[in-house]
Amino acid sequence: MYKNIFSPESIAEAVEALQTGIPFAIWETFYVTVVATLLALVLGLPLGVLLVAGEKNGVLPLPAWLLSVLNTVINLLRSIPFLILMIMVFPLSRLLIGTTVGTTATIVPLVVAAFPFIARLVEGSLREVDPNIIEAAQSMGATPLQIICKVMIPESVPGLISNVTIALTTILGYSAMSGIIGGGGLGKIAIDYGYYRYKYLVMYIAVILLIILVQVFQSVGTKLSVKSDKRLKG
């Protein structure tokens, strides 16, 4: 299978791919991942906040039924395999973007898959805020909204940043899958060349580039998280 992987022809092809398709694919992957993560954050952050603040002893208690509906929806969305979810949200993509194919259209399933994940990650980060600090804010006459915006979220920023980084790298992995439904990016290159045309060298290059992207996201995320944490400036 890999016999001719470094043959002059495949090297020439790889060089061509690197000059033509790949630079744009890197950009597409980057764009889809970042935009999908940001949109998922817009939905997931408030949802995660509700999960913590809305508890019985939280700062903004919600009706128990509402909380269990939210939890069920999150678990439901998280149990659908992404490959199937991509197809299931076609009607939604058509409604929002007007089409189900293309790079931008893949953002829709990515957001649908990622926001429940992000909600859970946000929930985890917010739970780590010292309840005594929240009590202190209550003793100063803070409103529930002030506690959320000025205490819970700012105090968990380092944790939120590292969790968003996890989400970013996961979404990057998912975005590679979207080549199947006509999305662009490095995933599409890897599938097109490697799976459909047996051009393994290009596939490997695409995979290596994906690995590099993950490394870059992760190390930038870790640095930002550490840098933002004022508890470590001892």
Next chain:
Amino acid sequence: MIEIKHLSKTFDTAAGQVAALQDVSLSINDGDIYGIIGMSGAGKSTLVRCINMLERPTEGQVIVNGQNLGTLTPAQLRAARRDITMIFQQFNLLMQRNCLQNVCFPMELAGVKKAEAQKRAIELLELVGLPDKAKAYPAQLSGGQQQRVAIARALATDPKVLLCDEATSALDPTTTHQILSLIKEINKKLGITVVIITHQMSVVKEICSHVAILDGGVVAESGLVSTVFSAPKSAAARRLVFPGAVDEKISDPLQEQRVRLVFRDSKITGVPLVARLASEHGIMANVISASTQAISEEVYGSMLLGIPKGQLTEAREFLSAFPNIQYEEVGEHV
């Protein structure tokens, strides 16, 4: 003025209902430094949380400056809380904000303009002795410094009442002393009523004017520190004033009756009591323990004697005749 009237608090736990406080009534006058002392589990923290309604009482009322806190709307309660601020054992500073931002925080909540808030925060940091720490983060400060920042933060909204929940329990003795001096200074300078929750007798002795002893959710005794501690009546108070009461276990109870004398007045020490017992009455008293302690600027002493049982009546007559000595026979059961 803080009036706590017939306050009870019951918690529902997995093991059933637990009564943390039962029919607690106290009144705390403006400008007092009022200590609430008790062992852990006595209900002190619950009581202090009822004063600002962080904990809703199951029964009873809390009236602060004529305002019944239990009947306020959430918005009114939040406004009332700016007048009743609190400091904590673990300081509870916002770890991601620097000291200046921490002190600004309650003003930010109250909608004070940023420039104005910062100006006041700088003044407050000066008041607590940390003018150079404005830009430092809590993690860079020692426990004592963090508590100073917490005090500055608590003073930011010009409160009438400062609640201290075990505020010195996480600090070493020297730092405890410094923080208590600061609280005393603030009490004198700004006229703020201070309520101190503690399990440390030394804290009450050092700064409190009044004290309530909480034992098993009930006020065992309350009043002026000097009154309560010079002649403790309740078992809980006696445990605090004569900790352990180990001295009462020393002499041979078959031959001697143990007698506790508490001196309410430092002048009485001019009378050589034990010597007079011996020379005038021929009673050979056995001195088991004797101590002197300073309680809020006054000096009190107590002494435990072993009196031969045959001469007990005579000794009782002699010792009870002094007006400033509290005479008490102590049994084995104590």
